[in-house]
Structure formats: C-alpha cells, structure tokens
Amino acid sequence: MRRPATPPVVVVGAGVAGLSVALSAAPREVILLDPGGIGSSRLAQGGIAAALAAGDSVRAHVADTLQAGAFHNDAAIAWSVIGAAPDAVAWLQVMGVGFDRDGQGLQLGREGGHGVHRIVHAGGDRTGECVVAALQARLARAAHVHRRTGASVQSLLMRGRNVAGVEVRGDDGRIEVIEAGAVVLATGGLGALFERSTNAETTSGSGLALAMAAGAHTRDLEFVQFHPTALDADGPRLPLITEALRGAGARLRDHRGRRLMRGRHPLGDLAPRDVVSRRVWEAGRDGPVWIDATGLTPGWERAFPTVAGTCRAHGVDPRTQPIPVTAAAHFHMGGIATDALGRTSVPNLFAVGEVACNGLHGANRLASNSLLEGVVCGRWLGAHLRLAPARVSHEDAFRTVALGEGLGASALATVRRTLWHAAGPVRTKLALASAIREIRAMAASGWQARVAQAVLEAALQRPASLGAHWRVDA
Ligand SMILES: Cc1cc2nc3c(=O)[nH]c(=O)nc-3n(C[C@H](O)[C@H](O)[C@H](O)COP(=O)(O)OP(=O)(O)OC[C@H]3O[C@@H](n4cnc5c(N)ncnc54)[C@H](O)[C@@H]3O)c2cc1C
Structure with a gap:
C-alpha cells in the first residue's frame, strides 16, 4: 500500500476536466489515473463557447444557455461558469492550444441554440484532440503530477463516511491501493449505455456507479442529450457529423429531399438539439434522414477534416452526396450532484466534468458548453484542492466500496x-x-x-x- 506523508489528490480520468484539475492543483501532489482509450474530450469537434465577439456578451451567452436548458438550470452557476469563459479560453492559449484564427482574431463558429457566432475551435473540427494534446504536454512538464496510464479505478476506499483513497487495477491486472486526501471523479458521461451513441465504449458511467455505491447524491439523471446528426452506420460508436456543419450552411433533409426543419423552429436547422433530435427520430421512421452539404462553398471540407474523413471512410463523398444521419445519445446533463467546486455529498469525494451535475446545463446542454465546464470547473476545483486540502481521519478502519463486476x-x-x-x-x-x-x-x-x-x-x-x-x- 502506498502511504505518503501528505496524502495526495487522486484524479480519476484524464479528459479535459481531469487534466484541468491536475494542472491547477499545483503544488499539491496529484496522481492522475488514465486508463487510456478515448474519452469524450478527444472526440469533441465543434469547440468551446465564449462571449468574445464584438456585440456578444456574457448575458447573451447565459440567456442562450438557460433557454436551451429549459430554465431548469442553476442560473447562478450558469452566470459564474459562462462569466469565466473568456478567461478559460485565454488560459488554454497559455497552455499551448492554438485556436483557429482569421483576419479579426480568433475565428468564431456558430452552433445550435446560440444566437451569435461564439465557438472557438482548433484544427478545424479537431478541437478536443488539440486541447487534450496541449494539456497533456503541459502535464508532462508538471512536477506535481504523477500520471498513471493503464490504471482504472475498481473501488473507493472509505474511512467511516469519508473517502480516503482508491483501489486501482493496472493493465497487468494487479490491484493497488492508493491512499488520498481527496478523490476527484472526472470519468465522463454514460452515453455508451445507449445502443446508438456518439460516445466511446468506455464512456459508460463507471464513475457515477462508484459514487452511487458510496451513497453520493445524484441529480437530473433523466436528462440525456441526443445528438441529431451522428453518422448512420454500424458499430458501437457512431461518428459525429458536427453541428458546426449546419452552422456553415448544411441542411437536414428527409427521405424525399425536403427540408426537415423548415417551419419547425425559428432557428431552423440550428434549433436546440432536443428539438432537432426528435425531428430526426420522427422522420427516421419514414425513411433515411440526410444532412446535405453539397451546396456549401467548394473547399468547405478543409475546415471539417474529421467530417470529410469519416464520410469517406464510410463510402460517402460529402461534396457530392448527402450524408445519412441518425439521432444518438451524446451527453449526460445529469450526474453526481455537486456544487460549483465539485463537492459531492460524500466528504473528500469530488466530481467534475460530464460525470458531475452542478446545474449548469439544466434539462439540455447548449452546444460547446461542456468542454468549457470541464476547463472552468476543473480549474476551480484544482485551486480549491490546492488551497484547502481535505482532512483525513485516521480513527476509522478502511473499508472498500466496489464497482463490482461488469x-x-x-x-x-x-x-x-x-x-x-x-x-x-x-x-x-x-x-x-x-x-x-x-x-x-x-x-x-x-x-x-x-x-x-x-x-x-x-x-x-x-x-x-x-x-x-x-x-x-x-
Ligand atoms: C463526439 C463528441 C463530440 C463532442 N463535441 C463537443 C464540442 O465540440 N464541444 C463541447 O463543449 N463538448 C463536446 N462534446 C462533449 C464533451 O466532449 C464532453 O462532455 C467532455 O469532453 C467531457 O469531459 P470529461 O473530462 O468530463 O470526460 P472525458 O473526456 O470523457 O474523460 C473521462 C476520462 O475518465 C476515464 N475513466 C472512465 N472511467 C474510469 C475509471 N473507472 N477509472 C479510471 N478512469 C476512468 C476515461 O478513460 C477518460 O480518460 C462532445 C462529445 C462527443 C462524444
């Protein structure tokens, strides 16, 4: 058993949320558990929402967030997270993320539910990959973080009601116990529990299951966002056809070629995701549904290399052919109930990113607000753990709360x-x-x-x- 003099923070999961916590907790010692594989962060295409454009404002971004969330959001959280968005983008730039630029500065895209262009992106539609790569490169130089690859959490270690560490299974099957002053679950969502999903197979709610086993309160579990335009293909993970493609002018069409969203919502093809997903689900009962990018300015595919590559890999040339799409589980608004600092109802157990529910997204997430949440709340939590290390009680004996068999x-x-x-x-x-x-x-x-x-x-x-x-x- 590892018994350091000052118990470290264990961060479970190396997506944008876990990486942001780990980097921001310096100089507190952090053990970052990264089982490998693809979490949702690396798959993110569209980008990160922030009110940066002239004429845009935090107020307008909050208004769009609350509208998309059906006013089920925690408005105070929305104001603080969204208010911190411009600073989060600046921090990511300092961390080495090279956001795409145009003549005016950062290039801003637009996605469903947003009233204006406010999405920063990197590498065209490779935003998540670029952000994770930059944060990982920073992490490699951070002396306070020990990154453990191939390690996945099997159990939480408890002393009385307090979380006191984790039990980890390595790639080689060995089980190791790590004592910790705080455990941060940054394990992502649960989309892969649905038959049609844009999430990787490992994004299946293991962190939520562990927290539930430890008696942590949950919130809003019924709210799952379905993305309206996953590529209609075989396989456990359906590739995403980013909403930004509709932002650039691509249009949804039914099996007869008719515009799917015409007359259905004032924002048309860029209506909030729940509205568009239900329409795609309904229309899918009568025949295939398509997204048509054939009318876009020639050369558009250079700005969407992931979409273009995915289509070609599935035998579709999106320059000349419509792309078959389906609705698919995409993002979990609900999760482990937390406050703005990621505190759960179980002492020393924290949650951040998609596994957590602090009320930001309400009943439906506004596009590109979740990488933002991971960065903003991850930084807040890291700073909190740095300044206020959790206390460990040595009075109670250890017991384990196990995930159990899959x-x-x-x-x-x-x-x-x-x-x-x-x-x-x-x-x-x-x-x-x-x-x-x-x-x-x-x-x-x-x-x-x-x-x-x-x-x-x-x-x-x-x-x-x-x-x-x-x-x-x-
Ligand atoms: C295809 C796609 C496109 C998206 N596009 C955007 C976008 O453009 N903008 C936006 O804001 N959001 C987007 N999202 C949503 C966004 O990517 C996620 O909500 C966000 O990245 C979640 O970050 P996270 O750090 O909470 O979790 P993840 O990035 O999913 O990371 C979770 C980590 O936890 C690890 N883990 C899981 N279980 C265990 C365990 N038991 N033990 C140890 N480790 C574990 C995983 O391996 C992984 O490292 C997209 C999502 C998908 C699927």
Whole structure:
C-alpha cells in the first residue's frame, strides 16, 4: 500500500476536466489515473463557447444557455461558469492550444441554440484532440503530477463516511491501493449505455456507479442529450457529423429531399438539439434522414477534416452526396450532484466534468458548453484542492466500496437496446416501466445495469416533458 506523508489528490480520468484539475492543483501532489482509450474530450469537434465577439456578451451567452436548458438550470452557476469563459479560453492559449484564427482574431463558429457566432475551435473540427494534446504536454512538464496510464479505478476506499483513497487495477491486472486526501471523479458521461451513441465504449458511467455505491447524491439523471446528426452506420460508436456543419450552411433533409426543419423552429436547422433530435427520430421512421452539404462553398471540407474523413471512410463523398444521419445519445446533463467546486455529498469525494451535475446545463446542454465546464470547473476545483486540502481521519478502519463486476457482452447489449428504446429521444410511461422491470432483474449482475436502472427510474418519475426529456404521453 502506498502511504505518503501528505496524502495526495487522486484524479480519476484524464479528459479535459481531469487534466484541468491536475494542472491547477499545483503544488499539491496529484496522481492522475488514465486508463487510456478515448474519452469524450478527444472526440469533441465543434469547440468551446465564449462571449468574445464584438456585440456578444456574457448575458447573451447565459440567456442562450438557460433557454436551451429549459430554465431548469442553476442560473447562478450558469452566470459564474459562462462569466469565466473568456478567461478559460485565454488560459488554454497559455497552455499551448492554438485556436483557429482569421483576419479579426480568433475565428468564431456558430452552433445550435446560440444566437451569435461564439465557438472557438482548433484544427478545424479537431478541437478536443488539440486541447487534450496541449494539456497533456503541459502535464508532462508538471512536477506535481504523477500520471498513471493503464490504471482504472475498481473501488473507493472509505474511512467511516469519508473517502480516503482508491483501489486501482493496472493493465497487468494487479490491484493497488492508493491512499488520498481527496478523490476527484472526472470519468465522463454514460452515453455508451445507449445502443446508438456518439460516445466511446468506455464512456459508460463507471464513475457515477462508484459514487452511487458510496451513497453520493445524484441529480437530473433523466436528462440525456441526443445528438441529431451522428453518422448512420454500424458499430458501437457512431461518428459525429458536427453541428458546426449546419452552422456553415448544411441542411437536414428527409427521405424525399425536403427540408426537415423548415417551419419547425425559428432557428431552423440550428434549433436546440432536443428539438432537432426528435425531428430526426420522427422522420427516421419514414425513411433515411440526410444532412446535405453539397451546396456549401467548394473547399468547405478543409475546415471539417474529421467530417470529410469519416464520410469517406464510410463510402460517402460529402461534396457530392448527402450524408445519412441518425439521432444518438451524446451527453449526460445529469450526474453526481455537486456544487460549483465539485463537492459531492460524500466528504473528500469530488466530481467534475460530464460525470458531475452542478446545474449548469439544466434539462439540455447548449452546444460547446461542456468542454468549457470541464476547463472552468476543473480549474476551480484544482485551486480549491490546492488551497484547502481535505482532512483525513485516521480513527476509522478502511473499508472498500466496489464497482463490482461488469456485465457480459450479451447482457450489456440488452441494457443498451433497452435504454435506447425506452429512454431515447421519445419516452412513454409504459416503455419506461417495462424497461425498469427488465433491467432490475439484471442489476445484481453488473454495475452498468444499476446505472441504467437509475436513469430509467428518474425518467419515469418525471411525467412531464422538459428539455431533452420528452414524454410523448405527457
Ligand atoms: C463526439 C463528441 C463530440 C463532442 N463535441 C463537443 C464540442 O465540440 N464541444 C463541447 O463543449 N463538448 C463536446 N462534446 C462533449 C464533451 O466532449 C464532453 O462532455 C467532455 O469532453 C467531457 O469531459 P470529461 O473530462 O468530463 O470526460 P472525458 O473526456 O470523457 O474523460 C473521462 C476520462 O475518465 C476515464 N475513466 C472512465 N472511467 C474510469 C475509471 N473507472 N477509472 C479510471 N478512469 C476512468 C476515461 O478513460 C477518460 O480518460 C462532445 C462529445 C462527443 C462524444
């Protein structure tokens, strides 16, 4: 067992949130656990929202955030996170992120739900990759951080009610116990628990499951954002066709070539994601749905290298052919309940980024507000841990709260299918109740089923539609 004189902070997860915490906690010792693989941060395409344009304001950005969130947001959190956005962009530049520029300065894109152009991006549509690479490069030079690759958390170590460390499984299967003064869950969302998802397979709610096992309060679990334009392909992770493509003028069309969003919302193709996703889901019942970029200015694909490459890899030339799309689970607004500093209801346990719910996103996230949340709240939490190290009580004996076994492949496929059909973009009481009965029977066999059950139960308990939670029987 590792027993340092001053217990370090253990940060679980190396996406944008975990990296921001780790970098900002200096000089406090940090052990950063990075199992490897792809989290959502590296997949992010569109960018980071910040009120930087002349004529834009924090007020306008907050207004768009609350509108998209169906006013279910914590307005005070929204004001503080969004108020910190310009500074977060400046910090990322200091960290080495080279955002794309034009003649006027930082180039600003526009996405659904935003009233103006306010999305900074890097490498065209490779924003997440560029941000993670820059933060990782900084981390490699940070003496206070020990990065442990191939390590995933299996259990939380508790002393009485306090979290006191983690049990980690390495690549080689060895289990190691690490004592810590604070444990930060930065493990990302749960999109991969849905059959159709833009998330990597590992983004399946393990941090949420651990926190639930430790008795942490959760919040808003029913609110899952579905992205309207994932590439309609086979495979566990559907590549994203970024909303920024619609921002650049691409249009959604139904199987007859008609404009899908015409007359449906004042913002048309750039309406909030829940509105567009439901439309794509509905239209998908009659035939394929397409996003048509063939009318864009020739050469557009240079600004969207990921989209262009993905399409070609699936046999579509987006310059001349419409791109087949489907709705897919994309982002979890709900999660472990926290305050602005990432404090959970369990002492010494913190959560930040997509696994956490501090109320910023309300019932539906405004596009490009989540990398922002990871950076802003990650920096706040890092500074908090630096200034106010958590106290450790040595009076109680250790006990462990374990994640437990995961489901086998066939049971996991059942959970994913059930969650997609019952708790997808369109929900009914009947489907939710029957899914709960099915999943409850599997809950003892794997933590994924327990997380799925919690999402279904939260969805059943909210009889009226709100934001991304759409009860067609309400
Ligand atoms: C395709 C796609 C495009 C997106 N585009 C944008 C965008 O343009 N702008 C925007 O703002 N948002 C975007 N999002 C959402 C955004 O990327 C995520 O919300 C955000 O990156 C989450 O960051 P995170 O650090 O909380 O989690 P992640 O980046 O998912 O990182 C989680 C980390 O935790 C690790 N982990 C998980 N479980 C364990 C465990 N048990 N033990 C140890 N480690 C564990 C993972 O390996 C990973 O390192 C997009 C999401 C997707 C999927």
